[in-house]
């Protein structure tokens with residue numbers, strides 16, 4: 552597999568040579584990237600175009616956008632980077648539109664969830680010199696500038712897909728750009744990227760949505776299924792609320808990989824049906840045993856090579872008023888600083904589980920010792 556991880560050398564907040572950056576699309580991802588740029592490099596000039604003018608005015612009032620664009624025009628010629636942040640097929644169309652306004656040396660990048668289609672358009676338009684693909688592996692089921700936040704890409708992988716003509720200088724600038732987002736840059740061949748994301752993102756989105764549709768179709772008239780749906784169903788279907796426009800375009804720009812993996816998945820489901828029909832307990836048991844082993848080996852911290860490793864424990868607390876403050880007081884008494892505390896909605900262990908984050912491993916260990924001494928059940932997440 553052709554991939555290289557670049558985390559050394561890229562420093563968060565290093566002075567960026569990108570003085571002016573243009574955004575086409577300023578929703579969840581574009582807005583989050585722009586917010587972070589303004590946080591790390593307040594002097595960078597940000598210009599943006601999107602169809603909803605009122606949102607651009609809001610972004611200007613927030614101090615995130617300096618120049619509102621009325622369309623794709625001459626103004627873009629001052630940009631050192633132009634970043635396409637609309638749904639993937641629209642990004643392809645914008646490549647052609649921005650082409651006359653790209654100054655020499657400018658990097659054109661995108662944040663799209665699929666890469667082969669846009670790279671093929673780049674080749675067809677002879678834009679391989681200026682284009683470097685990008686895909687931050689973070690986001691959510693929510694959309695729009697209103698949901699954007701500067702920390703969205705923190706500790707997430709930021710996949711960078713160079714073209715055959717990408718210079719080392721442009722690649723390094725992209726790596727630095729990703730590191731400035733507090734993300735972890737990862738350089739990947741664009742075809743490998745699309746196969747990988749088909750498996751870990753696109754097929755799961757299809758499965759989540761079809762599962763929700765199955766329940767919607769099977770539910771009793773009084774909606775009992777919807778009412779009693781528990782954590783497991785909610786965990787694996789959160790992404791079913793994602794943008795239909797965005798996902799339709801993702802599926803059609805990566806359809807061969809998605810079809811091939813869905814065929815494999817269909818075979819696995821057929822096998823499960825056969826195992827049930829033939830009372831094959833062993834193979835049913837094995838499904839859960841092998842999936843459990845692989846799932847436990849996946850880090851729930853964002854990125855295993857994370858720049859800010861997470862020091863966290865999970866702890867069950869009684870369901871009564873003041874329970875969190877009692878626990879916080881115990882830790883304060885031991886002089887342990889808490890970075891973050893919150894109810895764990897995933898309920899992976901049991902009801903009333905809270906997650907406590909610390910600044911370092913020593914605090915994490917001291918807190919575990921203290922809480923176990925006071926008979927709190929404490930879990931370490933692998």
Ligand SMILES: NC(=O)C1=CN([C@@H]2O[C@H](COP(=O)(O)OP(=O)(O)OC[C@H]3O[C@@H](n4cnc5c(N)ncnc54)[C@H](O)[C@@H]3O)[C@@H](O)[C@H]2O)C=CC1
Nearest residue numbers: 576577578579580602636637638639663664690691694695
């Ligand atoms: N939502 C997510 O979790 C992630 C999304 N992506 C990719 O990021 C891109 C943007 O997604 P989001 O920010 O989530 O979507 P969004 O819906 O929040 O934002 C899309 C933006 O594009 C604008 N837009 C849409 N069509 C347009 C058009 N024809 N002309 C001009 N502007 C247009 C919208 O007004 C909005 O500002 C997509 O390509 C998606 O594949 C990548 C990683 C994560």
Ligand SMILES: O=C(O)C(=O)Cc1ccc(O)cc1
Nearest residue numbers: 664687688689690691692790
């Ligand atoms: O919300 C989630 O868990 C996601 O999976 C977000 C997401 C959506 C699309 C991408 O290309 C990358 C990440």
